[in-house]
Amino acid sequence: MRIDLHTHSFYSDGTESPAELVDSARAAGLDVIGLVDHDTVAGWEEAARAAQGSGIALVRGMEVTARVGETSVHILGYLFDPQHPWVIAHMAQLAQSRAERAQRIVAKLAADFPITWQRVQEIAGDASVVGRPHIADALVAVGVVPNRSAAFTSLLHAGSPYYVPHLAPQASDVVAGIAEAGGKAVWAHPWASARGDIAPIETFAELAEAGLFGVEVDHRDNPVVRRAGLADIVAREGLACLGSSDYHGTGKPNRLGENTTSREVYECLISDTRVEVVL
Numbered sequence: 001m002r003i004d005l006h007t008h009s010f011y012s013d014g015t016e017s018p019a020e021l022v023d024s025a026r027a028a029g030l031d032v033i034g035l036v037d038h039d040t041v042a043g044w045e046e047a048a049r050a051a052q053g054s055g056i057a058l059v060r061g062m063e064v065t066a067r068v069g070e071t072s073v074h075i076l077g078y079l080f081d082p083q084h085p086w087v088i089a090h091m092a093q094l095a096q097s098r099a100e101r102a103q104r105i106v107a108k109l110a111a112d113f114p115i116t117w118q119r120v121q122e123i124a125g126d127a128s129v130v131g132r133p134h135i136a137d138a139l140v141a142v143g144v145v146p147n148r149s150a151a152f153t154s155l156l157h158a159g160s161p162y163y164v165p166h167l168a169p170q171a172s173d174v175v176a177g178i179a180e181a182g183g184k185a186v187w188a189h190p191w192a193s194a195r196g197d198i199a200p201i202e203t204f205a206e207l208a209e210a211g212l213f214g215v216e217v218d219h220r221d222n223p224v225v226r227r228a229g230l231a232d233i234v235a236r237e238g239l240a241c242l243g244s245s246d247y248h249g250t251g252k253p254n255r256l257g258e259n260t261t262s263r264e265v266y267e268c269l270i271s272d273t274r275v276e277v278v279l
């Protein structure tokens, strides 16, 4: 069984519709995919319709941008009740904060580059959360940078003078919120050092205490030489080890199924949750 639990659609910063994502999963020889758009469940319904009876099992979730102190971390929530008050409140706050923050970044950039808020909105299209990837696409469109990745290492990097942060809840509160909503929480790419600082080592124990289910160990942003050490820490905390692609369509080089999760961990993840897998 080939299981890839971390993908994005164009409801956040991926480039495919949920239906296209299901087709891509079939072409990649996968059996199970997880849809985890950033801070939104807007793609859940469409994805369920596309997955039903398709032969691809669908695990629905959301990737939450959180923080540990001032360090940005991503928490994946799976199979929680999308109507739970914590979930509703989180999505509403983030949509507003992201929109305000994206406009502030664009206003700064517009002083030096030919980019407008209207163009970014057009590019974001159906996305229910506007993020730096959409601003990156606008910069690519006017030839300021060759691709999204180049935008992220320069103008849009957290260290750039054009950068503005958005609101982000504490990771332990997010883990507890997901659990309270009947789902399972996974810490995504904890050692993705190229994106910025990484959270301190005590965070594994803190999040385990808050109810964390597992950690993404096999992910291209965790340096390969450090993965065995990461797996040891995860095992010591009694957490599950997962592996995923973090597929964004053409928005990132990550390929579907480049990392996968074992069937044993998958069975455990989907047991006893508020929402079921779509078959």
Ligand code: AMP
Residues within 6 Å of the ligand: 013, 038, 065, 130, 131, 132, 133, 148, 149, 150, 152, 153, 248, 251, 252
């Ligand atoms: P934001 O949430 O607006 O702060 O932007 C972060 C998002 O940008 C995450 O969802 C990542 O998937 C995406 N991202 C980060 N680095 C890159 C990159 N090098 N190329 C494309 N997308 C990226």
Ligand code: FE
Residues within 6 Å of the ligand: 008, 013, 038, 248
């Ligand atoms: Fe993303």
Ligand code: FE
Residues within 6 Å of the ligand: 063, 074, 188, 189
């Ligand atoms: Fe992430």
Ligand code: ZN
Residues within 6 Å of the ligand: 006, 008, 063, 246
């Ligand atoms: Zn992701």
